[in-house]
Amino acid sequence: MAKMYYEKDCDLSYLDGKKIAIIGYGSQGHAHAMNLKDSGCDVCVGLRQGSKNWANAEKAGLQVKTVEEAAQWGDIVMILINDEVQAEVYKKSIAPNLSSGNMLMFAHGFNIRYQQIVPPADVDVVMIAPKGPGHTVRSTYVNGKGVPCLIAVEQNATGDAYKLGLAYAAGIGGARGGVMETTFHDETETDLFGEQAILCGGVVELMKLGFETLVEAGYEPENAYFECIHEMKLIIDLINKGGVAAMNYSISDTAEYGEYVSGPRVLPYEETKKNMKAVLKDIQDGTFAGKWIAENKNGRTFFNSMRANLAKHQMETVGAELRKNMIWGGDTDLDTASN
């Protein structure tokens, strides 16, 4: 069983007198910075010159410095910029400003796991990876809850890496949900697998194919949107709350029977498992990482064309219209940061 830590196992006071530099103010950056500030920590945000988020962070009452200044200022430097630019920014602006005994932090292990960043031996290297989007890290904290986190220690140069890491997890509210101990290796591989096979890749493909199947059969696209896309969250909320049993309790027996007979038809067991194993293998042997690094070096042609095509898909355009007219005016959670 994995080792779990909760608030009682974390001592926020280890962060007393520690300066925490949060590099980046996107999805995770704004949430970590604001939660830590509200937890009483000494925080500053590090941004590139001319960043559109400079004013947003200041408006939130945070002090803002350039990436170089923040890395220099911080005893703890948490890197919350896009994974694909971290290595470059680290080499240019962070590494020259790290001091012996500092703690370098990540929210995802990609750059350490695939050796894009190789920190000096005299700093702690710790990951606190929230298992949820940044905007949820903020909204749950404000509501007295928290997004569960993973903790991993790659280097424990000072001997304090665990207690500081756990204090940080408590500071962003993660310890309220639970902090699971893992390694950079396992976090990176499971995170990439989860988002590719299930959470993002799998779910989007499933919804898109379902939507298209209904529309191609002549049903209204609005109906297809409600059925295949809108309801997904309602169903997932039930599973999130009480497991598949809670969903099955809430849905009709007809729906549950359909689940058993048609689920495996849509996702044939042997074939789907085989494909999932192939996706995992590409992650484990570095094939996926190599392709993603190359895609970024080559101007993201594939990535950009896929994004543009998806934006034009009818499930997106119909959905945007329907959400606009929902009485609560759609989801405002995403407005907290402007990225």
Ligand code: NDP
């Ligand atoms: P975002 O894309 O939301 O944030 C990007 C931030 O990085 C922005 O503030 C942006 O600056 C800054 N940035 C980008 N390029 C540069 C650059 N060249 N120099 C300086 N700053 C730059 O990132 P996320 O919050 O999604 O991801 C941050 C980390 O958290 C990643 O390691 C990710 O894997 C991890 N993570 C993310 C989750 C999520 O919910 N998104 C979940 C769990 C982990 P500017 O403000 O100027 O645009």
Ligand code: MG
């Ligand atoms: Mg991820």
Ligand code: MG
């Ligand atoms: Mg139904």
